[in-house]
Amino acid sequence: MSTDGTAVEMRDIHKQFGEIIALDGVDLTLRDGEVLGLVGDNGAGKSTLIKCLAGAHEPTSGTIRIRGEEVTIDSPRAAKDHGIETTFQDLALAPNLTVAQNIFLGREKMIGPDRVFGLLNKSAMRERAGELLEDLNIDVSPDQTVGGLSGGQRQLVAVSRMLLSDPDIVIMDEPTSALSVEGADRVLELIERMRDRGISVLLISHNLEYLQRVADRIKVLHQGHDAGVLDADTVTRDEVVSRMVSGRSGVEETEQQPA
Numbered sequence: 001m002s003t004d005g006t007a008v009e010m011r012d013i014h015k016q017f018g019e020i021i022a023l024d025g026v027d028l029t030l031r032d033g034e035v036l037g038l039v040g041d042n043g044a045g046k047s048t049l050i051k052c053l054a055g056a057h058e059p060t061s062g063t064i065r066i067r068g069e070e071v072t073i074d075s076p077r078a079a080k081d082h083g084i085e086t087t088f089q090d091l092a093l094a095p096n097l098t099v100a101q102n103i104f105l106g107r108e109k110m111i112g113p114d115r116v117f118g119l120l121n122k123s124a125m126r127e128r129a130g131e132l133l134e135d136l137n138i139d140v141s142p143d144q145t146v147g148g149l150s151g152g153q154r155q156l157v158a159v160s161r162m163l164l165s166d167p168d169i170v171i172m173d174e175p176t177s178a179l180s181v182e183g184a185d186r187v188l189e190l191i192e193r194m195r196d197r198g199i200s201v202l203l204i205s206h207n208l209e210y211l212q213r214v215a216d217r218i219k220v221l222h223q224g225h226d227a228g229v230l231d232a233d234t235v236t237r238d239e240v241v242s243r244m245v246s247g248r249s250g251v252e253e254t255e256q257q258p259a
């Protein structure tokens with residue numbers, strides 16, 4: 001953890017795709033152990049911004065600091081090395097595999113030190129996946145096939161997989177968009193549990209009600225521009241919507257850290 005309480009600091013981020021300016025000078029501060037909501041209309045630049053942090057895109061210009069240290073995040077691997085895990089809208093789960101197999105997908109435990117033997121330590125994976133699910137209070141069996149799960153349960157499995165590597169920072173792009181109210185409730189509870197463990201969460205959502213429930217602050221983007229950050233506890237829905245639509249950015253909630 002950083003000494004100044006900052007997990008992520010993105011400053012003056014610009015991103016261009018040819019002629020398209022997707023981000024035009026955006027600042028974002030994610031504090032240690034907070035849930036920061038990220039909102040904006042379609043095309044505002046939300047996904048582009050988090051992809052710059054997840055190592056899927058490199059910013060055209062701007063700086064990123066993780067726990068106070070300036071970093072270059074030029075690949076998903078680099079993001080993971082900095083303790084950053086991401087779930088994208090497309091969860092990339094394998095429907096024909098079990099929950100345990102999905103949680104360990106790509107990092108299967110092998111028997112013995114040598115992967116050449118190719119023997120998956122299935123019982124160890126099952127056990128570890130079961131512990132993780134129980135620990136997170138997720139009511140899904142490690143032996144269930146992912147194809148048979150509800151949308152909400154799949155989202156919980158995707159989050160479990162992410163938490164296996166014990167991240168400090170978790171980014172979620174629209175984790176509740178395809179879910180029933182009940183499914184969304186489970187995901188929101190899990191987000192609160194992550195925060196209780198000191199994980200910093202950056203949460204993109206169109207659902208302002210959900211954001212006001214779990215977020216500490218709400219960051220607004222408007223057509224690639226920075227439209228400021230609002231206190232989730234005191235801001236009204238109308239204020240957030242007006243900020244999303246007009247892009248008006250006040251000076252009252254500047255993100256600059258004290259020197």
Ligand SMILES: Nc1ncnc2c1ncn2[C@@H]1O[C@H](COP(=O)(O)OP(=O)(O)O)[C@@H](O)[C@H]1O
Nearest residue numbers: 017020022040041042043044045046047048049
């Ligand atoms: N890979 C890309 N190539 C070209 N343009 C892109 C690419 N990704 C995003 N954009 C453009 O950047 C802008 C911001 O998109 P995006 O970050 O997806 O917005 P949001 O997630 O807020 O809906 C849009 O105009 C979009 O068309």
Ligand SMILES: [Mg+2]
Nearest residue numbers: 046047048173
């Ligand atoms: Mg998006």
